[in-house]
Amino acid sequence: MADRLTLQERSEHMARIRRSDTGPERIVRRLLTELGYRYRIQLAKVPGRPDIAFTARRKAIFVHGCFWHAHTGCSGHHVPKTRSDFWSQKLATNKARDQRLLEAAQAAGWQTLVIWECEVKDRQALTARLRCYLGHQRAEKLPADSN
Numbered sequence: 001m002a003d004r005l006t007l008q009e010r011s012e013h014m015a016r017i018r019r020s021d022t023g024p025e026r027i028v029r030r031l032l033t034e035l036g037y038r039y040r041i042q043l044a045k046v047p048g049r050p051d052i053a054f055t056a057r058r059k060a061i062f063v064h065g066c067f068w069h070a071h072t073g074c075s076g077h078h079v080p081k082t083r084s085d086f087w088s089q090k091l092a093t094n095k096a097r098d099q100r101l102l103e104a105a106q107a108a109g110w111q112t113l114v115i116w117e118c119e120v121k122d123r124q125a126l127t128a129r130l131r132c133y134l135g136h137q138r139a140e141k142l143p144a145d146s147n
């Protein structure tokens, strides 16, 4: 496919993608609420600044957009044809930063789960995955996160 966008248009297009990047995170949060889990968002004190944190369980969820976080092997991840060197480098930098953030959380004793944008479309699978990661809410009767 020919890339007919000018640099300006391309950069505006990318900015729109970045803004809508919060979409998958909203879907995950809404589902967690529906399932009865209590969570904190973007808790500054958790290393790696996960999108969603469960302080009592010491579990964190990172929700990643497939483009900006360069989901390997995913159709949502492609390097734009215009300024492809720039984008390759930028997306590689993003990916390396993600890895550092995950490791920071893990080093501080947090379990981590990455949910990709392409994975939130299948609600049933996502529900199963969240329950598997977090444990069944009703069965566990864990104290609600208090901080």
Ligand SMILES: [Zn+2]
Pocket (backbone or CB within 6 Å): 066, 071, 074, 075, 076, 077, 116, 117, 118, 119
């Ligand atoms: Zn993906």
